[in-house]
Amino acid sequence: MNPGDEGSYPDYGDTGPVPTRTRLPDNDPYGGAPRRPTRSSSRSLVTVVGVVVLLIAAIAFANRGDGNNSSADGTTTKGSAPQTSSTAPSGTRPVDTKTTGIPSGFAHTEQGAQSAAANYSVALGSADMFTTARRHAIVSALYVPDVAAARQSALDSAYSSGTFLSTIGLTKDGTAPKGQTFVSRAIPVGTKVTSSGQDTATVEVWYTSLFGLSGEASKNPVTESWYTTTYVLKWADNDWKIAGDQQKEGPVPVGRDQTASTADQMTKAVEEYGGFTYAR
Template identity: 60%
Template sequence: MSLGDDNGYRNDSGRTDDAYSTIGGTRQTRTRLPDGEGGDGYGSPRRPVRKPRSMVMMVGVVVLLVAAIAFANMSGGGGDRDNGDPGRAAGSPNTSSTAATGTKPVQGKNGTIASGFAHNEQGAQSAAANYAVALGSAEMFDKGRRRAIITSVYAPEVAAARQGDLDKVYSGRDFLTSIGLEADGTAPAGLTFVSRSNPVGTRVVKFDGDTASVAVWYSALFGLAGEGSKNPVAESWFTNTFELTWLDGDWKVTNFTQKDGPTPVGRDQAASPADEMADAVEQFGGFTYAR
């Protein structure tokens, strides 16, 4: 007996014995699939997974997450410091380190260095980060620019006391030779001198109105870029802790200390060729304002 006979579709009704012919004259094609488990009497496959519903749920979760982040950003600027934040997950940064405070960035400049920082913790952190960039720049190896930076960054009495010592350090022939520079602090022909500090984050160690102690964690690029360099550009990590005082409407450095690290594990990335590094230094300007 054929399948067509079993289902009442005989040849005299105009239907063939083909098991895949149309059903009941409705022109609906019956298709047999390999998966017969859980099917109905017509060999229909199991119900497919409800992907549309899963996608809707996923989109809903993403929308809620974005809304939660936006709400946290709007409500996180209520204070300058995060006093413990008991609800904060262990190891996560304090909200004060990332939340907007509403204080606008400085508008003034003292030469090429930002000035006019806010008289609060955020202003002290901004000042420390910008001063770390200035004091770690290649301009410190130029006598004229070095004196301008020292005058802008340090408190007047400290700048006057340290000017001579800093000139000796940065102009010392032995020191300059050891890092591959000429006696006047310039790079040899065909090479580009690189000295840049890139702040990663800041932390208020102590704040007392007109005085502050701020730690700045940063990476430093230092060396000579170009073919034949004996001191290729390398990366180092440091933390500078600046002692700041509020003078004449701005934060000024009275002292600072430096220590190595924290240093992250380097990724498995090949170093760029000397010419590519030199081009990057020329094409990418350093930060003019940090934090």
């Protein structure tokens, strides 16, 4: 190798071999000081810390309350969790007692009035309303005394009409023909109080209704309808009673493209699936 050539080293004569350059690793296995970390690691650490701080602040803000909250009966309590949406279910069991098979003994509150209205819709929309004795028991249990008599007379005229019963496929005594099952069920979807006082409440119940005859020879298959009934309730005999009611159609959702069940499947479902006690 000639001096001055590119890439050559100076001539040291006979002092020894030509020296070479050695690059140590970042972390010296012999105890040398490690290389200084790059700035990008510091920036990543700062970013992570910042995100954690923001999350802690967001959680603290979400859990912060104003110290006041309204309970289910409209009273105000201090130090409770934030109030839920007015459309959310209360989760409180309404009653444990029944009168003539209908839930009774509801609380003297707005929530109690809504629970009563929902369960009264089920009773008034049931197949029991098509038999005289059962219909009389339901009306007497649900309506205030000064309204029950007039209401019962009007319902007797409607349900006892031979034309009406034959139109829906029932016999003169309000029962289904042999080999068929009569279906009449109301399923509450929601309730709403539109006005209330100390002993009065006006409650709207939105519900879907199943109605018709299930059977191979049925000319009136079970269909689905949607209604809203407004109940004027009064507190009487330690319970909510109906002083007036009015029904209207809807709101009606868009139907799904589903295949209708067979008559046997519908009959089996009606016989095997029971109803509920409804709570607000």
